[in-house]
Amino acid sequence: MANPFKPTAGAEPPHLIGREDALDLFEEGLEDGAGAPGLLSIISGPRGIGKTALLHRAENVALEHGWAPISDTATPGLLERLKHGVEIHLREFGQAESKWHITAVQAASFAVTREMTPAAQVGLRGRMTELTTILRKHGTGLLITVDEIHSVDRAELVQLSATVQHLIREGLPIAFVVAGIPHAVSSLLNDKVATFLRRADPIVLDSVALDAVRDSLRQTFKDSNVSISEEHLATAAEATGGYPFLVQLVGYHVWRLSKVSGVTDQTLTRGIEAARKRLGSMVLDTALADFSDVDRTFLVKMAVDDGPSRMSSIAERMGESIKYVGVYRHRLIDTGIIRPAGRGQVEFTLPHLAEHLRNHAVQLHNPGLGS
Ligand SMILES: Nc1ncnc2c1ncn2[C@@H]1O[C@H](COP(=O)(O)OP(=O)(O)OP(=O)(O)O)[C@@H](O)[C@H]1O
Ligand SMILES: [Mg+2]
Missing domain, CATH: 1.10.8 (Helicase, Ruva Protein; domain 3)
Known part of the structure; x- marks a missing residue:
């Protein structure tokens, strides 16, 4: 018997623990169709918390409801790949009705890196309208998921958001679910170009019970x-x-x-x-590799404590002013690696990080020393 557990990024776990609420809302959205709140969502949370796993489950739930899913990971060429995905689904519907078989399309697997021309963008909107019009007749719709939103090309995202918004306005059944680390998601939401995404239902993933x-x-x-x-x-x-x-x-x-x-x-x-x-x-x-030296020093100084750390203690240990360390506090909270823990205190979000930092503090400060 193969080991049933799946300790690999993006792998489907034997059970998806504790995500029922988010999935229920999404499923209700699929049943209610065009314009339902659960159909426009932004998943955020620190590394390894299960964003990708939840996206995969959403795709499967969509498929079970007869919806046509297209999933992608944000890299350049997103729109071009989505277009391929839309074409695949349109071909599925070109078959005789008895032969219909909707598949889950992984757009990320298409080797496309070039950007779309404006004319082709208009084409994409037209084809998505065609596809969702067909799907609406059958009481279903189109689901687009985009993982790792932090590496998305802003211009492409603006274009895609405009298209999704257009379909929603037309009353066409489209679901759009994206995922990313908190920092990326908040900067995206603060960006004027993505105002439409602010209306999305925020799904903030945390540890499970x-x-x-x-x-x-x-x-x-x-x-x-x-x-x-x-x-x-x-x-x-x-x-x-x-x-x-x-x-x-x-x-x-x-x-x-x-x-x-x-x-x-x-x-x-x-x-x-x-x-x-x-x-x-x-x-x-x-x-940790994502962080600068000062960020890491902050974390190492924090790791001295078992449990939440006072900002005043961190400042003292770093030999800096509270104001100075406050800037790093803010940045680190944005990345999702630490979180506020009551007045003037912060704590780690990832388990065993304090211990890990304590055991490896020397190497972290002197990367040349080996691991
Ligand atoms: N709800 C869950 N219950 C049990 N295991 C889960 C759950 N969600 C994710 N996992 C498992 O946890 C690991 C990490 O999940 P996943 O890759 O989805 O995290 P992530 O948030 O996308 O991380 P990253 O930010 O690094 O992409 C995987 O091994 C996955 O199988
Ligand atoms: Mg992931």
Whole structure:
């Protein structure tokens, strides 16, 4: 039996834990059709929290409702690739009705890098109108998802937003769901060019409840015939901190060590340890690599505390004024790596980051020293 856990960015987990509310609203939107609130959403949250996984699920839900999904990751050439996707769906409807089969189109797989000419943009709008008009007759519609909105080309996004807005005004059934890290999403929303997106329903992803993690682990172990006690389940759930990437890592490593004779104290402890190590190299280091030296110093000084840090203590440890560190505080909150935690305090959003920073502070300050 293959390991049922999927500790890989973008991979579909055995259960999508705790995203029912967002999905219910989206599903209601699909049923209500054109103009329903759940059909225009912006998903945001820190790395590894499950943005891509939620987008994938939304696509599948759409498909189950007979909607035609096109998914893309924001890189140059977005519009051109979407056009390919629209053409594919139009071809599906060109078939005799008995042969119709709507597929999920991954536009990201089309090798297109050039930008669209203005004439072609008009063409895209026309073809999308055609497609959504056909879909409306069948009580369904078109779903477009764009992941990693931070790397989107603004000009293309403006164009796409204008097209989506046009379709909504015409009462045509279009759903538009995008995802990105909080910083990218807030800068996008503040950008005048994307005012239309401010009307989107914000879906802010956070850690999931430990009870739900435990239930999901119980089910996945049961389905794969690996025994685990309630006590071990509670410990495993606790170790994930409700952070989705860690749920998959803990599940994966505990399962791997326990698949032959079931979960024991020893396989559980070793599995959790292995998961934490991988979290450091697969998630935390990647997240930290995005930051400047001063940002990282701020984080290292924060990591001295177990639990929330006072801004005054961070300033003192950095030997800078509160005003100076306040600028970094603001930037780091924007990126989603820390969050406000009561008056004058901040805390980490990612689990085990403080510990990781404490253990690796020397290398972080002197990257040449190796890892
Ligand atoms: N709701 C969930 N329940 C359980 N596991 C999840 C959930 N959401 C995501 N995962 C798992 O967590 C990991 C990270 O998910 P995903 O790649 O969707 O995160 P992300 O927010 O898109 O991260 P990034 O910002 O790096 O792109 C994957 O292994 C995925 O299977
Ligand atoms: Mg992602």
